[in-house]
Amino acid sequence: MKTGTLYIVPTPIGNLNDITLRALEVLRSVDVIAAEDTRHSGVLLNHFGIESTLWAVHEHNERQKSEAIIQRIQEGQSIALISDAGTPLISDPGYPLVNACRNAGVPVVALPGACAAITALSASGLPTDRFLFCGFLSPKQQARLTALQALEDETATLVFYEAPRRILDTLAAVSEALGPERYVVIGREITKQFETYLTGTVTEVQEKVAADTNQQRGEMVLMIAGAPANEHNIPAEALQLLNLLKSEVPPKKAAKLVASHYNLRANDLYKHII
Template sequence: MNSQYGTLYVVATPIGNLEDISGRAIQTLKSVGRVLAEDTRRTQQLFSHFGIRNQLVSLHDHNERQRVENIEQWLSDGEDLALVSDAGTPLISDPGYHVVSTLREKGFNIVPIPGASALIAALSVAGLPTDRFCFEGFLPAKPSGRRKKIASLKSEARTWVFYESSHRIQQCIDDLVSELGDERKVVIARELTKRFETVISGPLVEIVSILANDSNQLRGEFVVMVEGRAQEESTQQVSGEQLLSLLVPHLPTKLAAQITSEVTGENKKALYQQALEMKR
């Protein structure tokens, strides 16, 4: 792409506490030609707090595809742009995917300005395994679809994470209990970085009790993290020699050695020699 073309900066903004924005993000929002915002009114509040004076252009789920042509033209004219969502990192369950995907295919320069993300913030304090995890965005709003999705994740070994809203959190927890039982460990991070931030954790039976006894825990924005299903490990290890002794009387020597090698990982040639000895 021509170096004279502008750059689209994808800028993370605070998820609650305004002081979580980076100096680089503020400087970028001040210096670009215009800012593409999910909700211009909400972004204007952020701008007012930090003294940012810049043109805001709405970019949300309902007009994103129509905006692409304008955005391409602005960038082609050499204008730098910034993309922000209402809170956190854009495109993480927020608008912007179509714009970024289209511009990426056409070779425009797209630069991330990293910062707050409710997903990562929640995982960092959950106390659940985070070396591997899967993010499900928002689960289906309808109960039947939500239960079906939870059922499909029941055997997931990784920690799985999703966002939920205040008007569905109670039903969502009930559905988790229905599909996963009482003992699966869950962590709920609520109103992260805000005044009433709480993080509660425990088996689902305890979570249900906490919510029943404190209605405040049903208010706000939620990140729900579910411990992956424990992988059942075999308590009995079978050696190559043991397995060979079971197979050799019933199978050709070469086939018995091949199967034993595939099961145990031991050397097939060595196993074949062992099998020949057993045959003798």
């Protein structure tokens, strides 16, 4: 018996014209479409006249559904996995299912397509040679701050998804953890009618968002410039201590203390601070 295939199919993040011809072909041909929200996806499928059977497969049931899906694929059926918008598994459900399929030797084919993080990053004007996608920050204030502080010395561009109701709180946390002069870009309502990009220092973007309630609505991608490169190869543990001290004592004193502790050049540490 011929084994079927699990297809990972991206769907539009706003503009329905962004769906690919291949995605439409697969969605029309499969036996079942596993959707995060069948009501939401039903609107998309109806728009394109797709009548394939829909199954609800989301973060609360996908581990239980995985066994039944794998069995169907092993019996020769093909199944498409879609999320509400964008590429499945990218801050969306799907990992347990795909992982289970791989472990069971079931074929998995991923289609290229819409992804808010990549789309926004490509238009941000920030470096794209290295970036770190971090998904959503915690809604809890201290956990959010701690997560950002852990990324203070990361030199890659940082990419987050954020809910509109939390954007001002998140920008405040970015300012506290990474400094008010760190450069940030917010891509909002990507591919939709009111798509906007806000750019500037954290302080400047905070002011723009606070002054316009329209900028506090819709889907958002928050991108943050990476930290300056560590040109002097300062050990990570020394940087961590330096970052702790610089908020408590003057920069030169912080540099001297860390230099004496790690046998480093105080001038290099001072240059890093400023």
